[in-house]
Amino acid sequence: MPEKATTAECLCIGDELLIGQTVNTNAAWMGEQLSLVGIRPVLTRVVGDDRERIMQALRNSTADVVLITGGLGPTKDDITKHVLSEFFETKLVHNPAVEAHITALFTRMGQAPKQVKQADLAQAMLPADCTVLPNELGTASGMWFEREGRVFVSMPGVPYEMKGLMSVSVLPKLKERFRPSSIIHRTIRTTGMGETQLAQRIADWETGLALDDVTLAYLPSPGLVKLRLSTYAGKDPDEARERIDRQAEALYKLVPELIYGEGHMRLEEAIGKLLKGQGSTLALAESCTGGYLSHLVTSVPGSSAYFIGGVVSYANAVKMEELGIPSDMLELNGAVSQPVVERMAEGVRQALRSDWAVATSGVAGPDGGTPEKPVGTVWIAVAGPHGVSSSMGVFMGTRELVIRRSAIAALNMLRKRLLQLV
Amino acid sequence: MPEKATTAECLCIGDELLIGQTVNTNAAWMGEQLSLVGIRPVLTRVVGDDRERIMQALRNSTADVVLITGGLGPTKDDITKHVLSEFFETKLVHNPAVEAHITALFTRMGQAPKQVKQADLAQAMLPADCTVLPNELGTASGMWFEREGRVFVSMPGVPYEMKGLMSVSVLPKLKERFRPSSIIHRTIRTTGMGETQLAQRIADWETGLALDDVTLAYLPSPGLVKLRLSTYAGKDPDEARERIDRQAEALYKLVPELIYGEGHMRLEEAIGKLLKGQGSTLALAESCTGGYLSHLVTSVPGSSAYFIGGVVSYANAVKMEELGIPSDMLELNGAVSQPVVERMAEGVRQALRSDWAVATSGVAGPDGGTPEKPVGTVWIAVAGPHGVSSSMGVFMGTRELVIRRSAIAALNMLRKRLLQLV
Numbered sequence: 001m002p003e004k005a006t007t008a009e010c011l012c013i014g015d016e017l018l019i020g021q022t023v024n025t026n027a028a029w030m031g032e033q034l035s036l037v038g039i040r041p042v043l044t045r046v047v048g049d050d051r052e053r054i055m056q057a058l059r060n061s062t063a064d065v066v067l068i069t070g071g072l073g074p075t076k077d078d079i080t081k082h083v084l085s086e087f088f089e090t091k092l093v094h095n096p097a098v099e100a101h102i103t104a105l106f107t108r109m110g111q112a113p114k115q116v117k118q119a120d121l122a123q124a125m126l127p128a129d130c131t132v133l134p135n136e137l138g139t140a141s142g143m144w145f146e147r148e149g150r151v152f153v154s155m156p157g158v159p160y161e162m163k164g165l166m167s168v169s170v171l172p173k174l175k176e177r178f179r180p181s182s183i184i185h186r187t188i189r190t191t192g193m194g195e196t197q198l199a200q201r202i203a204d205w206e207t208g209l210a211l212d213d214v215t216l217a218y219l220p221s222p223g224l225v226k227l228r229l230s231t232y233a234g235k236d237p238d239e240a241r242e243r244i245d246r247q248a249e250a251l252y253k254l255v256p257e258l259i260y261g262e263g264h265m266r267l268e269e270a271i272g273k274l275l276k277g278q279g280s281t282l283a284l285a286e287s288c289t290g291g292y293l294s295h296l297v298t299s300v301p302g303s304s305a306y307f308i309g310g311v312v313s314y315a316n317a318v319k320m321e322e323l324g325i326p327s328d329m330l331e332l333n334g335a336v337s338q339p340v341v342e343r344m345a346e347g348v349r350q351a352l353r354s355d356w357a358v359a360t361s362g363v364a365g366p367d368g369g370t371p372e373k374p375v376g377t378v379w380i381a382v383a384g385p386h387g388v389s390s391s392m393g394v395f396m397g398t399r400e401l402v403i404r405r406s407a408i409a410a411l412n413m414l415r416k417r418l419l420q421l422v
Numbered sequence: 423m424p425e426k427a428t429t430a431e432c433l434c435i436g437d438e439l440l441i442g443q444t445v446n447t448n449a450a451w452m453g454e455q456l457s458l459v460g461i462r463p464v465l466t467r468v469v470g471d472d473r474e475r476i477m478q479a480l481r482n483s484t485a486d487v488v489l490i491t492g493g494l495g496p497t498k499d500d501i502t503k504h505v506l507s508e509f510f511e512t513k514l515v516h517n518p519a520v521e522a523h524i525t526a527l528f529t530r531m532g533q534a535p536k537q538v539k540q541a542d543l544a545q546a547m548l549p550a551d552c553t554v555l556p557n558e559l560g561t562a563s564g565m566w567f568e569r570e571g572r573v574f575v576s577m578p579g580v581p582y583e584m585k586g587l588m589s590v591s592v593l594p595k596l597k598e599r600f601r602p603s604s605i606i607h608r609t610i611r612t613t614g615m616g617e618t619q620l621a622q623r624i625a626d627w628e629t630g631l632a633l634d635d636v637t638l639a640y641l642p643s644p645g646l647v648k649l650r651l652s653t654y655a656g657k658d659p660d661e662a663r664e665r666i667d668r669q670a671e672a673l674y675k676l677v678p679e680l681i682y683g684e685g686h687m688r689l690e691e692a693i694g695k696l697l698k699g700q701g702s703t704l705a706l707a708e709s710c711t712g713g714y715l716s717h718l719v720t721s722v723p724g725s726s727a728y729f730i731g732g733v734v735s736y737a738n739a740v741k742m743e744e745l746g747i748p749s750d751m752l753e754l755n756g757a758v759s760q761p762v763v764e765r766m767a768e769g770v771r772q773a774l775r776s777d778w779a780v781a782t783s784g785v786a787g788p789d790g791g792t793p794e795k796p797v798g799t800v801w802i803a804v805a806g807p808h809g810v811s812s813s814m815g816v817f818m819g820t821r822e823l824v825i826r827r828s829a830i831a832a833l834n835m836l837r838k839r840l841l842q843l844v
Contacts, residue, residue: 018463020454021639025445027468032442041440042475044468046449053464060482196496196541218497219443228443284713284734290725291708291716294734298712301788301821309740311733312706312716318731318774322744352740366723374530394531397559398582399723 006178008034009043009063013054013070013080014157017046026069026162037171038180038232039065054083064150065174070157072140074119081127081143084154088145090129095141098132099124102139133169137161142169151177184237186244187219187228188251190258191267191412195220198258205247205254212243222401223408224267227251257421260412267411268296274418275306275356282414283354284310285323285344287335288362288378293407308352313344323347336361336373338381342390345383356418357383358410362395364402378406382417389413389422428600430456431465431485435476435492435502436579439468448491448584459593460602461487476505486572487596492579494562496541503549503565506576510567512551517563520554521546524561555591559583564591573599606662608670609641609650612680613689613834617642620680627669627676634665644823645830646689649673679843682834689833690718696840697728697778704836705776706732707745707766709757710784710800715829730774735766745769758783758795760803764812767805778840779805780832784817786824800828804839811835811844 010030016022024046031041042063047053049071058066071080085092102123106116123139126132133142133153140156142165153170155162174180190198195218199206206216212231219226229247233240252259261270275282286293294310297303311322316335319325324347325340333339341361349357362378369375374394381390391413395405416422432452438444446468453463464485469475471493480488493502507514524545528538545561548554555564555575562578564587575592577584596602612620617640621628631638634653641648651669655662674681683692697704708715716732719725733744738757741747746769747762755761763783771779784800791797796816803812813835817827838844 017450018453018466019457020450020452020463021641023445023447023450024466028439028442028445030442031440035441041442042470042472044440044446044466046466048464196539199497199541200539217437217443218499219438220495226443286713286716290720290729291706291713291732291734292720294708294713295717295825298714298734298736298786299822299825303712304736307712308737309734309744310713310736311744312713312720312731314720314726314732315730315774322731322733322773351744352737364720376530396527396531400721401582403717403721 005038005040006065006180007042007063008039008065008067009045009061010041011054011057011061011066011068012044012046012157013049013068014046015048015077017070018048026157026159029159029163030067030069030166033166033171034065034067034174035183036185037175038182039174039178049077049079051079051083051086054080055087058083058087058152061152064178066150066152067170068152068154069162072123072154072156074117074123074139080154081125084130084143084145084152085127088127088129088147088152090127092125093128095124095126095132098126098134098141101134105139133165135161135165136168137164144170144173182233182237183230184233184240184244185228185230186248187226187263188248188259189224189226189261189263189265189267190255191224191260191408192258193225193255195225198225198255202251202254205250208250209247212247214243214247222397223405257416260415266300267408267415269300271297271411271415271418272300272303272306274415278418280355280418281306281308283308283348283352283357285348285357285359286310286312287314287319287341287344287360288364289360289403289407289410290314290364292403293358293360293410296407296411308354311348311351319344322351324351334373336363336377336379338379338390338392341379341381342383342388345381345388345390349383355385356414358414359383360406360410362402362406364399364406366399376402378402378409380406380410380413382410382413384417389417427460427462428487428602429464429485430461430487430489431467431483432463433476433479433483433488433490434466434468434579435471435490436468437470437499439492440470448579448581451581451585452489452491452588455588455593456487456489458605458607459597460605461596461600471499471501473501473505473508476502477509480505480509480574483574486600488572488574489592490574490576491584494545494576494578496539496545496561502576503547506552506565506567506574507549510549510551510569510574512549514547515550517546517548517554520548520556520563523556527561555587557583557587558590559586566592566595604655604659605652606655606659606666607650607652608666609648609685610670610673610681611646611648611683611685611687611689612677613646613682613830614680615647615677617647620647620677624673624676627672630672631669634669636665636669644819645827679838682837688718688722689830689837691722693719693833693837693840694722694725694728696837700840702777702840703728703730705730705770705774705779707770707779707781708732708734709736709741709763709766709782710786711782711825711829711832712736712786714825715780715782715832718829718833730776733770733773741766744773746772756795758785758799758801760801760812760814763801763803764805764810767803767810767812771805777807778836780836781805782828782832784824784828786821786828788821798824800824800831802828802832802835804832804835806839811839 365375787797
């Protein structure tokens with residue numbers, strides 16, 4: 001990133017954030033919005049509703065922009081407004097426009113103006129020395145302070161009120177005030193190879209990114225690695241877009257079989273698109289994934305267009321009766337075996353008359369592992385118009401993760417069959 | 423909190439947190455865990471993978487305990503380990519035990535020791551001057567530093583690895599090291615009534631808690647409300663425990679049918695216990711929940727003892743052929759109807775020969791709603807030794823939430839049948 005990027009920090013105020021009763025989604029959302037307009041988030045701080053801690057955080061702040069959320073409610077423990085007045089050496093003055101807005105809000109909720117509580121009307125007392133940002137959605141106004149070329153903005157902690165203020169006034173004002181050179185992103189989603197191995201495979205390409213002023217971020221999650229390409233648009237956004245696309249194209253050439261989508265596309269959505277596009281249907285036979293694979297497939301809106309159904313064959317009796325696995329095959333090989341998982345896939349494909357079928361059988365753990373078949377051992381089979389294929393993997397982590405990772409591996413195996421990559 | 427409470431701050435490292443690609447759930451979880459053992463979280467900081475910013479945060483830290491997460495991966499941009507060595511003026515040394523652990527991890531995944539990448543083996547290089555905390559679930563070890571009576575702990579940012587380290591070694595070591603004036607908690611888990619309605623129903627009881635110096639926290643999540651009772655142990659833990667138990671007992675008398683468990687017990691675990699205890703078996707027939715119900719049931723270790731299997735009957739053909747629903751019944755009532763869902767439950771109970779069976783059929787959305795059956799309409803049936811019962815609910819929210827809420831309602835209906843509450 002260039003040296004002169006406008007920097008921002010978030011100061012989130014609230015005990016509930018510190019003790020984990022509320023997850024700080026505000027900071028994530030603000031960070032994303034700032035990045036999208038080319039302002040660089042460099043620090044997030046969370047402090048309690050505590051005068052000294054808030055003062056300290058304000059004093060220690062160094063970024064060009066300081067976005068402050070929380071502590072603007074009408075109750076005693078909300079002190080942000082008072083601490084800000086102290087920090088900026090100003091005082092609270094009555095704002096008639098805000099009081100009118102507050103009264104109107106309560107009238108809309110069916111209260112007579114007289115009934116509006118003093119505590120709520122006190123929300124109209126605001127620092128003399130700031131630009132008040134109207135909050136259509138609540139009683140706590142936004143406050144915009146400028147000091148020595150730096151901007152401090154105070155907003156309520158209620159996510160939808162904060163988002164409203166950010167979208168309607170804060171982000172536009174920041175863009176106007178700092179004119180940041182906007183950043184262009186492109187996120188390419190991969191599966192089937194771990195972060196380390198992937199990094200080695202694309203090392204040369206990664207080195208070459210610098211020539212196009214493109215930066216790369218690895219964003220791994222269980223079974224998946226997202227690669228986010230970023231560059232500054234500068235004067236010529238089209239030219240920047242070209243640089244990103246050029247590098248993305250090179251990546252597609254380098255690891256075509258690993259890429260299943262871009263942006264927010266999930267693997268199960270990508271498979272849905274493929275099945276829809278080919279007019280094919282899918283059925284599932286799950287043992288160790290226990291319904292999770294079906295859940296992923298059906299979590300996609302409109303999946304009923306291609307997903308016929310599935311069998312969760314936990315007990316061997318179900319494998320035999322619903323999927324037609326011969327009992328001697330189970331005795332001979334055990335449920336976690338290549339012949340059984342392939343028969344499961346073929347069995348459910350026949351029973352539900354689908355074009356494609358995927359089956360899983362493994363040891364999710366924590367118990368049930370053996371020296372030959374340790375916890376995490378999973379057999380996966382895909383049956384389709386041109387026959388059945390299968391593979392075995394050993395997946396790391398908790399029961400939850402073994403289930404998740406094997407489900408993703410199963411979806412990826414289906415994806416490759418659908419694309420005839422295998 | 424008492425004045426001399428042990429204080430803690432979290433330092434979360436990672437660009438992905440700053441730019442909002444990842445929501446910082448780690449800080450929330452750590453904050454909750456710290457509070458639960460009587461350590462007071464006073465500050466959370468999030469910085470990027472940037473040497474100077476990490477150094478600055480370490481220098482400015484003042485709390486008794488500093489929990490550091492992230493930046494311990496094997497790739498170039500992970501620099502936490504190096505910055506810590508610099509800050510604590512020590513150097514990285516090779517740790518044979520950790521290397522053996524890493525090699526073992528990859529061997530389990532089917533890689534020959536020779537194939538293990540240098541980058542991964544480099545995870546065995548750790549600061550000389552720290553206590554290494556073994557990480558069973560990954561290649562990044564935890565690091566425990568002590569300086570001038572303060573403790574710094576570095577952990578991976580991958581949530582399940584961090585949680586593993588916290589639970590197994592960090593929290594126990596912190597308790598031993600600081601002996602915080604302990605807080606006694608008891609968390610009682612309820613389902614079947616929303617937060618507001620529940621609060622009204624137990625209002626008088628809640629008022630009475632003050633007499634026993636017990637505080638109450640509502641911890642709502644989709645379909646569930648946890649009630650956490652807390653009090654300081656002070657000099658006499660037994661007496662404090664008595665106060666908590668006395669109040670808990672009163673709550674049990676007040677809302678017996680809503681309480682399904684305590685502590686970390688999940689609803690699906692509670693049902694597992696009940697089925698095991700009664701020596702009964704379960705089968706599932708899912709339409710709108712699409713496998714999610716099976717996933718919840720099979721996410722419980724040892725569920726194969728009572729869960730036989732399930733059918734995800736997305737297409738009507740599957741409802742007819744696998745579950746024996748007459749086609750005219752489907753035509754007459756539609757799939758989302760009382761007769762169909764009851765027949766689904768009875769059908770899967772017969773087909774899989776289980777003692778109990780649960781079925782769901784509804785409109786998960788976002789499409790497929792009608793004036794009579796809007797999105798969120800879900801029929802649930804439970805079939806058991808004494809016949810079948812069913813009920814209809816309309817669940818709010820996204821497709822994901824409708825699926826989750828209806829699955830929880832289905833589990834709760836089974837729970838009540840098993841306990842003969844209905």
